[in-house]
Amino acid sequence: MTSAYVSQYDVHYPDMTVRETLDFSVCCQGVGRAGIKKQVSRRKKGVITPEPVLDAYTEVISTKGTERSLQTYNILEIMGMENCADTMVGDAMLKGISGGQKRRLTTGEMIVGPAKVLFMDEISNGLDTSTTFQIVSRLQQLAHNTEATVVISLLQPPPETYNLFDDVILMAEGKIIYHGPCSDILGFFEECGFRCPERKGVADFLQEVLSRKDQEQYWSKVHESYSYVPVDQFSKIFASSCIGQRLDEELTKPYDKSQCHLNALSFSIYALPKWELFKACMGRELILMKRNSGVYIFKTSQVLFVAVVMMTLFIRTHMGVDILHANYYFGSLFYALSVFLTNGIPELVMTVTRLPVFYKQKHLYPAWAYAIPAAIVKVPISLIESFMWTSLTYYVVGYSPEPERFLRHFLVLFLVHQMSLSLFRFLASYFQTMVASTVSGTSSLVVIMFFGGFILPQPSMPHWLRWGSWISPLTYSEIGLAINEFLAPRWNKISTSNAALGQQVLASRGLNFNSYFYWISVGALFVNILLFNVAFTLALTFRKSPGEPRSVITRRARSKIHGVDRSVTAKLKSSVAPTPAATPTTSTKCKEMGRMALPFVPLTVAFRNLNYYVDTPTEMRKQGYARNKLQLLHSITGTFRPGVLSALMGVSGAGKTTLLDVLAGRISGGSIEGDIRIGGYLKVQETFSRISSYCEQDAVHSPHITVEESLIYSAWLRLPPTIDSHTRTKFVNEVLETMELDGTRDSLVGISGVNGLSIERRKRLTIAVGLVSNPSIIFLDEPTTGLDARAAAIVMRAVKNVVETGRTVVCTIHQPSIDIFEAFDELILLKRGGKLVYSGPLGQHSSNIIDYLEASCTVFPLSLLYFDTVKNTVKGLYDLELDTHLTYIVGKTFNDMLSEDMHFSC
Structure with missing residues (x-):
């Protein structure tokens, strides 16, 4: 495989573990043993100087059967996922790993x-600063050492991560604004009249300088009046610059094939032979079948229950061998076929x-390698x-008692069930x-049953409709x-006719065929199974995955657009105004919103010595973990106050979302x-849910209604x-304006991932749905994940407006920019294992927080901390891997926080 694409x-599969997911990917991609084997051969021949450690590593991963687990471990x-390697991935319905870990x-x-x-594409969404830096630094080493080409799109890259890149491509409205070395981009914008402030991250500056609302604050030519510089003008300036002209020359230069690496292109579609790909997909299907065993046990139990019902309906003591009871036999046969058809x-x-996982991995294996195991395991x-x-x-x-007829009956039901499964796939x-x-x-079920011959026998069908019975x-x-x-012999009695x-019974229903037609029917069912499985494979091969997300508007909105709505034009004109944070009208509007807000009671959330335990996952026990309970939170103590914006930070998997779930009462298991x-009162979940709102990091909404x-x-x-209705509508409009969703x-x-709103708009809609309930306490789980710097600033500015109304707001946050980090008033910092590191004002x-870390220098190596910017301070927080929990709980800061917590608990 020459290239790989990482989607945003x-x-x-939620019911596979992290290790199993990576194992499958390693197996399908072949882990590149061919090149390593050549290197091992050259080392053995003495062409390359021996290195014992490297030789041992290459020898192991070049040996078939051992490279898979080693590459997965690597x-x-x-x-940084060793601690959750044997945890289910999970989804919205199954508890699994965190969003950052996904x-x-x-x-x-x-x-x-x-x-x-x-x-x-946006690989840093949901990741903490340290993890993002670690991943990008490894990718930088990969690019430099192996001459690989790595292209990464990021929304909010931290400064230290941005500095790892060699080149940057800045785009807006589908046009290239800059494409060249990272070291020259600030000089390019200074030539255009815009300068990055000292306490501003370069990546945040690059995203905001192109925004109509944020551009003016970076204007550096004080002797010239500012006028908005559109994207087209930036693009033309770059094309005429020396960097743009040099890029154009490189692109127009003929390609020199002599410089091409022999292994740069792969001439085989897949990395492994067909049989190996089939075995990999077969192994995964067996794992998924094992994990979904409860579904199959329930289905089998359902068949068992319905069979008991049928035994009581058509019991042999009431069934005779005559014309009258022949209809009962036909009814029982159709009943059995209906059960297996709908099963x-x-x-x-x-x-x-x-299907979404298949389309993502479609380049790893052919469709038949997925379709055949899916059919075999059933x-x-x-x-x-x-x-x-x-x-x-x-x-x-009371069917015919001959053993061979019992087996034939069983064979038809088996083929019907297989045909049904193939059809629905x-x-x-x-x-x-x-x-x-x-x-x-x-x-399809209605058509198949209608033409099946029992509801409407073939002799009773119109002549022009009888063909339908032969396609069912x-x-x-x-x-x-x-x-x-x-x-059967017992039905050979001569009747009055x-x-x-x-x-005679068969002829009455148009089924007067000879006995050999049984095998024709079996063959027809087998052909149907084969055709449906082939059609399943062809659909997977040629049907494209659902398209990229696109905005869908209602007819009412479309009529407004085509009718040149004056109000829309006015809103567009007003959007040319300077940065909202810098204008007095915005602050006035915020105060007005505070007065317009629906009444509520400000409340404090105080928690002390909070511990949370869950049952140890089975996969962890298999790996040697002895304890029956797994502790996710360790003695967490803190306070969230009204009118104070609190940040909850920590590395991915530190327990931030778990702590929010425990406080919000959203935990369904564990102790x-x-x-x-x-x-000051003990939390009662029944009343707490009415005064609180929880905004998840996964934007889950009804897809067929509008934002409003x-x-x-x-x-x-x-x-x-x-x-009343008027106040409710007014409040909804207020929330729409606060979250800047009034235009959509x-x-x-x-x-x-299919259509509708983009990720950032879905995130804002999630928060808006939580705000519209007018809560006293708001929990926001990673509200800025998936947003660029400007969109994240918009969201946090709206959240700050909510805090100013006197509500209690706490946010889990990843990779905050300097502006966003300094927007918070207090910080609760967790380390791996759900242990408290710091809780208090920033x-x-x-x-x-800097004074506290400096005072703890006996534990924290100062080389890990860089206090020149707040952003590097945040990175320093994430880099702490020593037992900071013990140092914190015996310190003065913890005792001060504990006293404050006891005060608010009274």
Whole structure:
């Protein structure tokens, strides 16, 4: 594989562990053994100077069977995920790793291979500063040492991370503003009349200097009046600059093939032979089947229960061998076929939910390597369910007692179940979405049953409609079961019409076929299974994945646009104003919002000696972890006060989200120890949920309503009924303006990664839905993750406005810029393992936290801390890996905080 693409979306199987996910990626990408084997051979021949350690490493990873676990361990160590290697990835419904850990897993899944060109989209979302710096520094070493090409898009790169890059590409509105060395970009903008302030990160400056609202504050030509410089003008200036002209010359120069590396291109589509890819996909399917064993056990139990019901309905003591009871036999046969036909519906849901992972990994293996194992692993399920059904019902109902007819009955039910599973897999792969697949699945069932021959027998159909019975798989299955039963010896009695009773019964339903037609029916079912599986493979191969996210607006909004709405024009004109933070009108507006806000009671959240335990995951026990309980939080003590914006920071997996979940009462399992008080009273979850709001980092919304309708719906559900409609609507509009969503109020939310709002707008909508409930306490889980510097500043400015109204607001935060970090009033810092490192005010320019760290120099090496900027201070906080928890809890800062916490708890 020559290149790899790391998406901004974290798409993984939630019921696989981190190690298993990386193992599969390592296996499919071949981990580049070919080049390593050549190097080992050259070392053995003495061409390369021997190095014992390096020789041992290359020897191990060049040996088939050992390289997989070693490469997986290596990437786990690089990504800092050793502690969660055996934890389920999880999703919105299954507890798993944190959002930052998922982002690291997405990155590690692709860079673990031998690709020489890496395209990485927003890999720092949800990661702390230290982890981002570590990953990018490793990528820098990879690029420099192996001559790889690495292109990374970042939203909020910290200064130390930005300094690792060699070149930068700055884009806006689809145009190149600058493409060249990082060291020359500030000089380029100074020539354009804009200068980066001393306490401003370069990356934040580059994003804001192109914004119409933020550009003026960076104007450096004091003797010239400022006028907005549009993107087109920046692009033209760059094209005419020496850097732009040099770039143009390089691009127009003919390519020198003599400089091409022999291994630069791969001439095979996949990294491994077909059989190896098949085994890898087969192994993964077995793991997924094991993890979803509860689903299959429930389905089998369901078949068992329905079989018992059928035994009571069609019991043999009430069934005779005559024309009258022949209809009962037909009813029991159709009932069995209907059960097995509808039993395949869960396969549709499971296939749709797994499609995003397949499309992400489509370049790792062919579609058939995914489709064939998906069909094979279901064969034992079909065998078990069909055999159980036949064993329980066949002789109780009173079918023909011959053993061979029992086996034929079982064979038809097995093939019907396999056909049903194959059909629903194909429909899911073709229609791709849950709604479309469900509609097509139910419609297909209606058509198959209508033409199946029982609801409307073939003789009763109009002549122009009889062809439909031959395209329904249910027709062949009914023919097979009917012939198997009614051509048995016991149905050979001569009836009054001088014909065998069984043949007379079959003729009445248009099924008067000879006994050999049973095998024709079996063959037809087998062909249907084959066709549906082939169609499933072709759909996976040729159907494209859902398109990129695009904004969808309603008809009302479209009519406004085409009608040149004057209000929209006025809003566009007003957007030319200077930076909102620097204008007096903005502060006036904030005060006005504070007066307009709905009334609420300011409340303090105080917690002391908070511990949280969960059951040790099974995979960790297999790896040798002996304890039955895993402690995620260790004696956490702190206070969140009204009118104070608190930051909750720590490395990925330190327990930030877990602490928020415990305080908000969103924990469904485990055990909690400690004291939590709201306004001095012990927390009661039933009332606490009415005065608090929790905004998750995953933006989950109804996709088929607009932004404004999402807020109105939330306001209807959560605001008291005493608030009249006019006040509620006014408050919704106020929240829309606060979150700067008023321009997209008529846009449909859409499906994430498919259509609708972008990631940053979804994040703002998530916060707006929480704010519209008018809470006293707001928990925000990583509100700036996935946003660029300006969008993050907008969100935090809105959050600050909420704090000024007297609400209690606490945010988990990753990679804050200097401006965002200094917007917080207090900080709670956690280290790995959920241990408290610091809790207290930041001070002016973070003076308090810096003084505390300087005073702890006996534990913290000063070489880890750089106090020239607040940003580097934050990085220093993340780099602390010693037992800072013990140092903190015996210090003066902890005792002062504990006294304050006791004061607010009273």
